């Protein structure tokens with residue numbers, strides 16, 4: 071048995087699924103609430119909720135990973151804005167924190183959570199079934215490369231380093247390499263790897279992954295972990311003046 075299999079087995083052994091509030095649990099709750107509160111309407115609502123569960127849960131694991139890519143994309147925009155300010159040579163406010171805060175989010179949310187799910191649940195399925203092996207190999211290498219780049223950003227984006235020109239150059243280079251790698255990385259996962267998962271595994275298995283992902287999210291980040299992370303990203307965007315989406319619309 072591989073280490074990944076052991077990891078999954080232990081996770082299952084330690085879980086009390088009756089106490090968990092999974093997405094499907096919540097659907098059942100809403101179906102029951104509709105039945106209790108909306109009279110005749112509930113007769114229509116309950117079968118609808120059940121059919122949504124049947125058809126919806128098989129995409130939930132991939133959807134989870136894809137919306138986490140949305141967070142990563144917003145972090146890349148934060149790095150880009152930091153780099154733009156750095157190029158302007160301090161004419162706009164640029165502090166090490168502008169880089170350190172998004173890099174810390176990369177470490178906790180992307181590398182220690184999102185990528186662990188991919189490495190422990192998704193990639194092994196492709197490796198076991200010898201499907202898309204080359205792609206998975208590159209994705210694994212890029213996760214490792216990303217961690218090295220984040221190490222560099224976290225080390226150089228601190229006050230005593232940031233005032234040195236050499237360290238700022240190292241920081242900028244690491245951010246640029248990170249952005250350059252992760253855009254194609256996540257795009258390939260979204261368009262090739264995750265869609266292939268549905269051909270590779272039965273719906274039930276993907277559904278179980280979705281439940282495991284949510285459990286891990288709760289364990290690491292508490293209730294509403296994804297929403298809290300999005301809020302954190304939005305705060306950082308506001309600090310950098312890139313939160314207002316309308317500013318990106320062409321003026322013509």
Ligand SMILES: [Fe+2]
Nearest residue numbers: 185188209259
């Ligand atoms: Fe990945």
Ligand SMILES: [Fe+2]
Nearest residue numbers: 135188256259
């Ligand atoms: Fe990913």
